[in-house]
Amino acid sequence: MPVLLENPPVDQKEWMFTVLPNQLQPRRELPGRIYGKRITFTAAAITLEIGELSNNRILQDDDPSKFIAVSFGGLRFPETLLRVTGEYITRLMEAGLYLNGVKYRFYHHSNSQLVSPLCTALPWWSLTMP
Numbered sequence: 001m002p003v004l005l006e007n008p009p010v011d012q013k014e015w016m017f018t019v020l021p022n023q024l025q026p027r028r029e030l031p032g033r034i035y036g037k038r039i040t041f042t043a044a045a046i047t048l049e050i051g052e053l054s055n056n057r058i059l060q061d062d063d064p065s066k067f068i069a070v071s072f073g074g075l076r077f078p079e080t081l082l083r084v085t086g087e088y089i090t091r092l093m094e095a096g097l098y099l100n101g102v103k104y105r106f107y108h109h110s111n112s113q114l115v116s117p118l119c120t121a122l123p124w125w126s127l128t129m130p
Contacts, residue, residue, distance in 0.1 A: 001047050001048065001049045002019050002023050002047065002048045003045050003046070003047050004017040004019070004039070004045075004046040004047060004048055005017070005045065005046040006044070006045050007043070007044065007045070008041070008043070008045070008046055010077050010080060010084055010088060012088065012091070012092075013091060013095065014095060014098075015046075015092055015095065015096070015097040015098065016097075016098040017046075017048070017097075017098065017099050017100075018099075018100055018101075019048060019099070019100065021100075023048065023050070024037065024050060024100075025050060033052050033055075034052065034053045034054075034055055034059050034060075034064050035050060035051065035052055035053065035064065036050070036051075036053045036059070036064040036065060036067055036068070036069065037049075037050060037065075037067070037068040037069070037099070038050070038051055038053070038068065038069045038070075038071065039068055039069075039070050039071070039097070040070075040071045040073075040074065041070070041071065041072050041074070041075040041089075042074040042075055043075060043076060043077045043078060048099075053067070053069055054069075067107070068097070068099065068104050070097075072085075072089055075088070075089070093105075093106040
């Protein structure tokens with residue numbers, strides 16, 4: 001699992017990451033399952049993993065390689081108010097995230113994600129593709 005950034009700063013304003021192309025391939029794929037990029041944010045590190053994604057309407061109808069599932073479940077900056085973590089996530093949602101030169105923006109969340117700290121990001125260029 002590649003570490004994109006160790007100890008992300010609380011006041012981070014840009015999220016630009018580059019990984020080797022082979023780090024974006026699943027180790028093995030099982031038929032009928034959807035695989036893609038997942039980025040996990042914690043105060044210790046921002047990490048990338050290629051793994052199984054939830055089987056939802058959007059991923060069934062579109063190319064899963066256009067999406068990144070993002071998890072904030074373990075993100076809590078130590079010795080700060082919870083508001084600081086919320087502001088960090090808001091800045092990320094507004095600025096977007098770059099992976100290998102492709103800009104991803106917050107796309108949506110499902111009802112189940114409202115009770116979990118996971119969201120899905122979509123590359124900006126796929127928003128305008130037919």
